[in-house]
Amino acid sequence: MEEPAVEMQGVSHRYGSAPVLREIDLTIEHGEIFRFLGHNGAGKTTAINILTTLLVPSAGNARVCGHDVIADRSKVTERIGYLPSDVRLYDHMTASENLEFFAKLSGVSDPRRAAAETLDYLDSSELGPRRMSTFSTGMRQRIGIAQAIVHQPSVLFLDEPTSGLDPSGVRQLRETIFRLNRELGMTVFMNTHLLSEVARVCTTIGVLNHGELIYKDSMAATNERFPNEASLEDIYERMEGHPS
Template sequence: MSLIIEVNHLSKKFGDILAVNDLSFTVNQGDIYGFLGQNGAGKSTTIRMLLTLIHPTAGNIKLFGKDLSANRSAILQQVGAVIEKPDLYKYLSAYDNLSIFAKMSGIKVTRQLLMQQLQMVGLEDRAKDTVRTFSQGMKQRLGIAVALVHNPALIILDEPTNGLDPQGIADIRNLILRLSKEMGKTVLISSHLLSEIELIATRMIILHKGKKMVEGNVATLLDPAHTLIEIETLDNTTAKHLLAQSQWAAFVQPGNQLQLMMDKIKVPQLINFLVSGGVQLLSVNSSHSLENYFLSLTTQSGNVDAFAN
């Protein structure tokens, strides 16, 4: 499987602020690659460097096996992108918008092809309607059609579901899955909606303060070994003290609640340990999701190596 994106030791400084710090990651052909992080984590800065909108302070980017800085024009012809809200001509129709952007890309297209693009994003029935009458979800879908008009191999979407209602989010999700499964596109998607990334991504990276916390296959990272166990007792303070002096200390999560990130199969041993120590249990609950995993990495500075692949 060929590499579509190779980022090596990438850094970006804005004055004294280090927005991206020695970042390295890869995106394989056919991936739906989740690009995750809190506000200020460096996601948008990295995406803008991938699109040559800003220049790195240090490091190297390769797209399709070629150095981006040396082959900018040829590489970007194979890339389509939507950065936050798409920039569209709101007083023109969806069809005219798509036609104009196709011409700006230097592409000769037929009406049939443009209508096929609109059909792909579910807007063929609104082809003649002006963009100002569209919902935000429809504008996002038209923006993706614009990004796809030159048939790129790589699609980069920065927060494509921002401001959308549940139906709009579902529409974008289904469209991304179609791009990957039916059209063979490689998709890099930045999003705050972790539950959505969990539904569609094959691989992902989590950034925190400009640094990579973890990267890998979603199925591997979200395995039962990384289950969040939440325990309620009659005396959590005593229970925490007991755990802190034991082999379980490495799994205890920071915060007021009594939580451990651990392999689910070890829960019976944990319960036996607490009960034998005189702790009176009220409840033991387990949950496993990308949101829990994300928070476990970004709310503490330790234990990073335990999750890295």
């Protein structure tokens, strides 16, 4: 039986004396598009930082594709792609050079070809020879996603991927995520505090409230459970007010 894509058991984290995550238990299977919802400071980014091996949790265990994020760090990093919020990449390099650099670090056998194919897949080939310093926020985001998938990871972590994007950029991103999941089979784990954008693409949602996971279920089950709510905003507000 295949190990879950993401597994958190009793994961807690604190910065100094301030708790940010409180005993999170969470399992995400392969092929899901999981979305963490929560207000600013709810602990969403901390959770992603732990799962991408950037932060050691204060307590608990976290595994990605069956590998412990602390003990098997290198195995975890081989299987994941990561797009931080406010992605910048190297301004002095072209988009293609950035992608080739990150592909090489991940051990891709033909980095140049992988970079070209990734740009082509994202309909961004025209950006390849241009320097990053000339890019708009939306272009940077596209190349940011390209660097996250250039080595074809199993699990893709996206931290606030829509921040700074205009409505058309958000729509394009949503379609990209959908394609990555359906066509390449990537499990997607993303954070956002915006709601309306998520409804059509995610398969599962989790809600974090002051570091506690107060809700986790499939979108289908969520819609069944809250049949009278007009939008996800209403459901979210209700959950934050009345944790189940």
